[in-house]
Every structure is written in structure tokens, then in C-alpha cells.
Amino acid sequence: MRSGEKFGATHIADILRGSKAKKVLENEHEKLSTYGIGLEFSKDQWMQISKMLLRQDYISKGEFGGLKLEKPALAVLDGTENVFGTMDRSKTSLEGEAVVRTSSEIENEYDEALFDILRLKRKELADEQDIPPYAVFPDTTLVEMAYFYPQSKESLEPLYGVGSVKKEKYGDTFVGVIKNYAAEHGKEEKKKSIAKQIKRKTGGQKFEIIGEAFNAGQSIELLAEEHGVKDMTILKHLKDFLDDGNKLRLEGLLEASELSLRQRDQVMKSFDKKNPLMLRPVYDDLDKKIGYDELRVMQLYYLAKEKQ
Structure with a gap:
């Protein structure tokens, strides 16, 4: 929406990931408030998301391939509706490593009370910046925060959706909320392990x-x-x-x-x-x-x- 609905998924992904691609700079899209807010997802994952949104009619393609928001997307942008779908989470922006996927155990046993508190904090931060709540952190990240109770910015790193930029931008705020909650309710931090990324094959046909x-x-x-x-x-x-x-x-x-x-x-x-x-x-x-x-x-x- 902020890019004028004239550009395709690849360009939008470049904006969200803070790319310095020629097309981004020529259109001065590095000045947009959404520039670089999507580093927790790889470009590949943003392409997956765009296809998922197309299939669910949240967005559509215009005459020249530009992505356009449809009416159902407005509820997503203001945080009153969630989008559900499947996406390969095997790679995140954590350099050289891949965060282990969120397990069903985490999704079934996270602290719902803390999750609700974190969502309120996310909404507050999003409103201050005039961005949708998911642009701060997606729900999956908040779920993991409400399961692992990270007590430092470093402990945020292995969590799904936390890249270096967002860790520095929002880490202290969310860690502060979690530490206060953990102290009040007697919760201890859990450590999340990380797995090495699959190495790309370079030989062969x-x-x-x-x-x-x-x-x-x-x-x-x-x-x-x-x-x-x-x-x-x-x-x-x-x-x-x-x-x-x-x-x-x-x-x-x-x-x-x-x-x-x-x-x-x-x-x-x-x-x-x-x-x-x-x-x-x-x-x-x-x-x-x-x-x-x-x-x-x-x-x-x-x-x-x-x-x-």
C-alpha cells in the first residue's frame, strides 16, 4: 500500500528486507516506514507469503502485475484478523544458522496470559509507528516468547522471526515485559536450541x-x-x-x-x-x-x- 500498489512481490520483498536494489533506490522506497521491517523472513519466505495472500484473496494482481490490497486485507492490517497458512520456516535471518521450527508442544503449551500481554505491547508499538502489528513481530514470535520466557536480547535470537534489526529495535521492550511477568509468576527462562542450516550443493549436474x-x-x-x-x-x-x-x-x-x-x-x-x-x-x-x-x-x- 505504501509503495502505491504498482509493484510486484519481488520488489515488495526487497522493500521489506531493506534491499539496496537499484529499483528500490530509484523509487526512493528506502524512505518508506516499512523499509527493512521484514528481515525476520527470507526473500524466499516473503514470496511464499505473497502467493498465500493471493490464493486467499487478501491481495490481487493489477493489470501490470502490481500487488493490490483487497478489502479483507484491511482487517489484517489493523490487527483484528489473522492470516492462516503454511510456510517453510526452516530458514530465518539468523546468520549462518536456521532456527528450529516451532513445535506443536510450544504451540499447545505457551503461556496464554503472557501472550495476551505481549500482543497488547505489540499493538502499542505498532500504533506509535503507524504500521500493522505483524510488522513488529508475527504471532508465532510472541508464542515462542510466551513459552521460552527469554530474559535477555541474546535469548531472543534463536526465536522464530527475531532478526538482528528487530532484536535491537524491540528487544529491550519485550524482554522487559517478559522479565516482569516471569518475576511476578515465578517463571524461569527456557533455552531454545538452533540447528545448522543445510549446506547448498555445489557439485553435480x-x-x-x-x-x-x-x-x-x-x-x-x-x-x-x-x-x-x-x-x-x-x-x-x-x-x-x-x-x-x-x-x-x-x-x-x-x-x-x-x-x-x-x-x-x-x-x-x-x-x-x-x-x-x-x-x-x-x-x-x-x-x-x-x-x-x-x-x-x-x-x-x-x-x-x-x-x-
Whole structure:
């Protein structure tokens, strides 16, 4: 919204992550209040989020590909509604390491009273800066705070969604709230372990490198950007990787699709009826309403699912 709803997901992700990309600087988007507030998510994760928001109709694409807010998004921005979905949390901005994913134990046993207090503090900080509450910290971060009771800024580092910028900007405030609560209720700090990030494969054929990177969590869109090719070229490499006897990360393939759940179901049923190796019969079966690019994504998903 602050960028004028003229720009696509990649540019928005660059703004949120404080990128000094030429396009960001040319449009003076480094001066926006939202510049650099999203460092707790990787660019890949922001791309995942944008696709999720598109599928749930919180945003839409304009005539030239710019992202536009839809009416349901307003409730999210003012903090009265949450967005639910799945996202690969295996990588965060903690340098050289990946924070272990929030476990079901944490999500089931966090201190709800402390969580509510932290949400109020988050809303207060967000209102002061005229930004949405999630831009301070997402709910998942507050859940982990309400489970681990971190007593210092350093203890915040392993928590989901806490990067170095937000640790310095908000760390003292949230740690202060937690310490007061812990002292009053006799709570002790718990330590969260961290796991080493998967190392990127550098040898082997190109389809192997791309397939391994994709399965490690990289999106098709970012792989295309990194290798300087089109998304469809990455899909071809992933197909070669699959044909070589490997499995593919199914959720990563779905993230590359902008079809609704109903449309996906229609495509899958059409592949069941037709030859899944041939796109033209499926294209015709769906009354030519779904383009070939989307069909290629779903075709790879269909074939990969058969190998699971």
C-alpha cells in the first residue's frame, strides 16, 4: 500500500528486507516506514507469503502485475484478523544458522496470559509507528516468547522471526515485559536450541543442483532469479531431477501455483482422466480457461505426488 500498489512481490520483498536494489533506490522506497521491517523472513519466505495472500484473496494482481490490497486485507492490517497458512520456516535471518521450527508442544503449551500481554505491547508499538502489528513481530514470535520466557536480547535470537534489526529495535521492550511477568509468576527462562542450516550443493549436474536447492526450501521463483532463467526453465530442471529417481517437495510446487483450490482440484481430476504427460488434452478438457504455465506446474506436482 505504501509503495502505491504498482509493484510486484519481488520488489515488495526487497522493500521489506531493506534491499539496496537499484529499483528500490530509484523509487526512493528506502524512505518508506516499512523499509527493512521484514528481515525476520527470507526473500524466499516473503514470496511464499505473497502467493498465500493471493490464493486467499487478501491481495490481487493489477493489470501490470502490481500487488493490490483487497478489502479483507484491511482487517489484517489493523490487527483484528489473522492470516492462516503454511510456510517453510526452516530458514530465518539468523546468520549462518536456521532456527528450529516451532513445535506443536510450544504451540499447545505457551503461556496464554503472557501472550495476551505481549500482543497488547505489540499493538502499542505498532500504533506509535503507524504500521500493522505483524510488522513488529508475527504471532508465532510472541508464542515462542510466551513459552521460552527469554530474559535477555541474546535469548531472543534463536526465536522464530527475531532478526538482528528487530532484536535491537524491540528487544529491550519485550524482554522487559517478559522479565516482569516471569518475576511476578515465578517463571524461569527456557533455552531454545538452533540447528545448522543445510549446506547448498555445489557439485553435480545443473538439474541436481537446482533439485537439491528446491528440496532444501528455495522457491521456483527465487531459483529462476538466482540462475538468470525463466520459471519454466526451473520446472524443466525439476522434471529432470524427478525423472532421475528423486522426489520433489510437494508444498514447494503448490507455492508456485496461483490457482484456487477449486481450480487445482479440477486440474488434478483432468490429469486423472487424460494422459498426465500431455498438456493439450487437459487444456482442452478445462475449456482452455487455465493457461499452460499453470498446467506445467500442476503437471509436475501430479507426477511428483505419484512418486511419494
